Amino acid sequence: MSNKFINKIICGDALKTLSMLESKSIDLVLTDPPYFLDKMDNGWDVKKVANITDYCHTIKSLPPGMKFDKEQGKKFYDWYYKIAKEILRVLKPGGFFFSFSSPRLYHRMVSAIDDAGFLIRDCFIWLYTQNQPKAMSLNHFIDKLNEDKKSRDNLKKQLHGWKTPQIKSCFEPIVMAQKETEGTFLKNFRKYNVGLLNTHVKIGQEMFPSNVVSTDTINQVVDKCFLISKPDKKEKGNFNLHRTVKPLSLCEYIISLTTYSQEAIVLDPFTGSGTTLVAAKNLGRKFIGIDINKEYIEIAKRRIKSLEADYPMYDAVAEERQLKIFERPVKYKRLGKGKLMKTA
Numbered sequence: 001m002s003n004k005f006i007n008k009i010i011c012g013d014a015l016k017t018l019s020m021l022e023s024k025s026i027d028l029v030l031t032d033p034p035y036f037l038d039k040m041d042n043g044w045d046v047k048k049v050a051n052i053t054d055y056c057h058t059i060k061s062l063p064p065g066m067k068f069d070k071e072q073g074k075k076f077y078d079w080y081y082k083i084a085k086e087i088l089r090v091l092k093p094g095g096f097f098f099s100f101s102s103p104r105l106y107h108r109m110v111s112a113i114d115d116a117g118f119l120i121r122d123c124f125i126w127l128y129t130q131n132q133p134k135a136m137s138l139n140h141f142i143d144k145l146n147e148d149k150k151s152r153d154n155l156k157k158q159l160h161g162w163k164t165p166q167i168k169s170c171f172e173p174i175v176m177a178q179k180e181t182e183g184t185f186l187k188n189f190r191k192y193n194v195g196l197l198n199t200h201v202k203i204g205q206e207m208f209p210s211n212v213v214s215t216d217t218i219n220q221v222v223d224k225c226f227l228i229s230k231p232d233k234k235e236k237g238n239f240n241l242h243r244t245v246k247p248l249s250l251c252e253y254i255i256s257l258t259t260y261s262q263e264a265i266v267l268d269p270f271t272g273s274g275t276t277l278v279a280a281k282n283l284g285r286k287f288i289g290i291d292i293n294k295e296y297i298e299i300a301k302r303r304i305k306s307l308e309a310d311y312p313m314y315d316a317v318a319e320e321r322q323l324k325i326f327e328r329p330v331k332y333k334r335l336g337k338g339k340l341m342k343t344a
């Protein structure tokens, strides 16, 4: 891969920019694409998206995800199929492609990735307990009926508690797709350093890595099996206005599971505020980011820069994490400013 792209964020349309990257050069693609919900398509406009703040207060401007338009899924499929084709080209044989989605558009995303030529290996679930329920009461519509007050009040009573079909959403699906290996897993790994999962990476209380991941403390059993560290309030940066920032520990978990060498290149074609890149850098990996919006790129650059002041420490941490891969698990405590301290 040409050095001009390494550890850089490129401002541009993902499809066009991906075509500039070398074939078979990337170890892992970890991304969170636009979901094609209202105002959040591949032309994602920062200002419009920043203004989607009201949930359930007004009927005219529905919050993202509430307008049910079958065309959204079809448009997403057509566009993501082309993106996935490019991702397949730039990945090394055996390289993994992890892509976040929403429960109601996941099927379109996975079909696009499958049809583009990937093997669909698994579905990860990011489990959480806090979210804004989007189901709406019909009282607003009942009030507008041309019926007398008594009949409207009766109808309201009859439908008390019955709301539109949007249950509280408490997970995000993440597909784990893989580019076909060249020959056996062993032959492929020896040539490209990708294609296997690092089962020394632990989750919960020293548990074998799983496809369910939680960043909320839920209860003893769930925490024991699935908890990865909670997002630190500071990890996002108080200057970060991006609406859909992912937890750093989740990105670190996926990068640690799938990338073997410190030379590994992690690509995020929809970088947003740069969580994937910060995670890659924390783990001593190389990265390439792409985003269509300059504003978000500035935020991502600022987050990455904030790691640089302490860079020697981060290098040391990355080195120790490498050891963890081969020897025994090491636990880290997050200290704020994205700093990590080894605790065991």
Ligand SMILES: C[S@@+](CC[C@H](N)C(=O)[O-])C[C@H]1O[C@@H](n2cnc3c(N)ncnc32)[C@H](O)[C@@H]1O
Binding pocket: 012, 013, 014, 015, 031, 032, 033, 034, 035, 041, 042, 043, 044, 242, 244, 245, 246, 269, 270, 271, 272, 273, 274, 275, 276, 290, 291, 292, 293, 296
């Ligand atoms: C869901 S967000 C990613 C958030 C990121 N994971 C984070 O933690 O900050 C998707 C990003 O895709 C970008 N985007 C939308 N359309 C794009 C396109 N055609 N090419 C490149 N980036 C695009 C948006 O600007 C947005 O920042």
